[in-house]
Amino acid sequence: MIELQHISKWYNVGGKPVFILKDINLKVKEGEFISIMGPSGSGKSTLLNIVGMLDMPNEGAYHFFGESVYNLKDKHRNELYKKNIGFIFQAYHLIDELTVYENIETPLLYQNVKSSERKAIVADMLDKFNIVGKKDLFPSQLSGGQQQLVGIVRALIAKPKLLLADEPTGNLNTAQGEEIMQLFQQLNQEEGVTIIQVTHSEKNASYGNRIINLLDGRVEPSLQNASH
């Protein structure tokens, strides 16, 4: 499903390139649940953003379902992106001016789903995740765990094949975090959603079926091999 080849990213600091990602090669098959781990500043978020097509490397190739992402026109890439990828953030990033319902509905708007269909899909999801009662509240009226749940529902609303999560439990307490992890596992196992998450917690990482360790922009070879 995903194939990264020789991905490198660097910034020029004082005329010298400082590498954030160095020659990353990564293959992800459909249905995997991958956890990216590593110390702060090791490039986890950068890698996730590159996989999520929000960021571009300075070097390397990226194939998504066989399509060479960097050779696509912006429009096609956007199309590919919004059909297939859902994003979840540590800081939830719900839109403050929109209600729960409207936040969840927004990705469908950008995919030009008809109004009646939208209603059905959103109602279905609200029901499935047990947040029907919260649908008219604004994000500021929800707890952190509830907000992240809305964030997840919003990421899932368009039935993406790939779910990307950058420290989704970072702002939550252990119990809340556990619930989210169980939800991820369920999505991965029952609905076949491919998941890549960034996490600092060994425990959370263990929900997945593969761990990638990053150190100074490189994939730690020993651990990569160990998981195979």
Place this chain on the structure above:
Amino acid sequence: MFKNYLKIAFRYLSRHKGYTFINVLGLSVGIACCILIALFVRSEWSFNRFHPNSERIYRAWLEEFYQGEIFRNTATPIPLVPVLQAGVPEIELSCRIASMRPPVKYNNNIFNEEVNMVDSTFFKIFNFPLLEGNKQDPFSTANSIVISERASKRYFGNESPIGKNLEVQLGDDNILFTITALAKDAPMESNIQFDMVIPFSNASYIWSEQTRNSAWSNVSVASFFLLQKGTSVENVNQKAATILQPLVAKNYKPGEYNVRMQPLEDIYFNTTLPEGERGYSDPKYSYILGTVGILILLIACINFVTLSVGRSATRAMEVGVRKVLGAERKQLVRQFWGESILLTFIAIIIGFLLALASLKHFNQLANRELFLSLNSFTLIFSVILILVIGFIAGFYPAIVLSGFKPIQVLKGKLNIGNNMGFFRKALIVGQFAASIIMIICTLTVGKQLNYLRNKNLGFNKEHVIIVPTNKPRQLGNALGKRYELAIQKNPKVISTTTSMFSMAQLGWMSLGYSDDKGVFRQFRFNAIDENFIPAMGLEVVAGRGFLKNNTADSNMIIVNEALVMQYGWKDPIGKKLPGKYPQQVVGVVKDFHFESLHTPIAPLVMALKPDSMFAYSSDVSYNASPQPRVSVRFREGNVQEHIKSLEAAWKTVAADENFEFRFLDEALAASYEQEQRLGNIVKYASFLSIFIACLGLFGLATLVVVRRTKEIGIRKVLGASVPRIVTLLSKDFILLVIVASVIAFPVAWWALSKWMEDFAYRIDIPWWIFITAAILALVVALVTVSVQAIKAALTNPVKSLRTE
């Protein structure tokens, strides 16, 4: 999708009330100004266009060549209309209009009314609808009279006027007319105005048969023609020349006497031909006001842009999230555009309400009867406003906002607007420059008008009442003399004089002749009496004034310095005008302004009896047949009482005549009415523009300060004093105002010099006005920014740091 945009726009606007309020207030005030100015300009440009056939209606004007000079007249000979109607097939209809102001009597009410004597085609050519009475044939007899609603109200209140009889004084006769129809009042945007209309067959009461049928050198009536569709005007002009040539051959060579057609729609703005009955307007004033309106709108739009961009930091997160959720850039552009259009829409509604509320005041200011209603004009105007403001003002914020990169935003790396970007600085400079230009213009225009009001005119304009006799020359003179006699015993009266033209009356007679060297000379002329010079306070600088009961003086003239200068006389007394004039100069008066200060003082001749002058003149031209006026100089005191006693005296000499009067100083001020009105409108406009600019500045200062709250907190912790922090925050703005001044000064100077060209007498544009304007803008900016800066500087630094 659209509903979603609308919803979020509304939520956003209502959540950020301060921002919305400032934006909407600025825009709606700007829009209100724009609407009022647009109404005014539209009224100016719609003059004479309310006739369905207006583009086929022409007014004839006369062009005469004499000794290498050209004379133009918009009054024409009486026989012109019948002669051309008979000879030019392209003329569908034609109509003469003789405008008079005779006394009209009903029971014991006498008013001087605007009476038009017209051909019966009047109601066919022009769009003056008849409301009541004989609408098909209002002029069934020679004694038919049509009355306007306004005049009817004056005489009959709410009663129907039809069938009532009015006595109108024509020439020396009082003629009884019967009202046959009631006409709708002529709109304000018409050069043809009337209280009453009578058939042209009554011309015999006023003009001799010779004048009516063959006097081609006398100009008495306005001549209007309705041409056939698709007619070439040049063709009509040519045919007219061919027809007229044999009729004027005695006095004019071919090509020296031309009748030309001027489109009716051209009359109001054409300042090259002599002013007709209703005057005209310089289109310049439309342009000036239009520019002012656009400037105000521009300032409001700039507010909009700077505020939206200033707020962009708060909206960046939303942009980032939406992009992550799959939004394309153009969808975001559309969303932000939609918001600006929604805001504009709200502002337009409020703007219209504001305009509606201030319309009455504006009408007084502009001397118009403008009204605002929901018609195609206002609709088109609003759509244009929405497009212009919504699209143009919304364009930049939309582009800026939609361009944010999601990862940068979400990482919190976005570093927008910590200091103002170049573009926003340029906008603020533009805003201030526009405001400074307007302040400079307001102050200078005010100063020039003040100068005009207070300039020594060479005569004493205070405490003088002018009473028109409304009678032709001989009759008027006799009445004037009788009236003078009646009031001379009045202790409040200092002196009186009767003259053919009074001060403040435009268009003193212009006479021309060829002198002994064959040079064509022109001068102005007034027939006065021996009291005129002392009563008006003119200064005799050589010789003497006219003496009472000195019969020899009737062959003498008094001239002004300008005439002496023109002839280069060393010793003017006893000189005769070169050429055929026998009159001898007995005195020279110091130059005085008998015309408005727009024009320099022309050479002037004054005599006791005009007849002998006319006999020697080859070119006599004046607006209407002059009707002598009495000027009364009175003592200071209760003016109302003076008027009462003057009116009582009037009734003893002219029981049947309406007593009319005018204060000389007010009449003089009226010559600068247009400038005065413009000055007032510009004054309001510049005040509002500064207000709007300050709103924007206030909003921007708030944003800058809010964004720098943390920095201010740290600086305070490090020991910075409040004044230091205020200085820090104000520095940028001060620099911007200075740059704006540098741009504004030359522009304002250029615009003002252009405007001042209209005046022969004008002030030098004082440099201190420029400094004042810049300082004013600076103070306003400083106060606005400081209020915010002080507030920020005074907050407890611990608080602002903790909330970070």
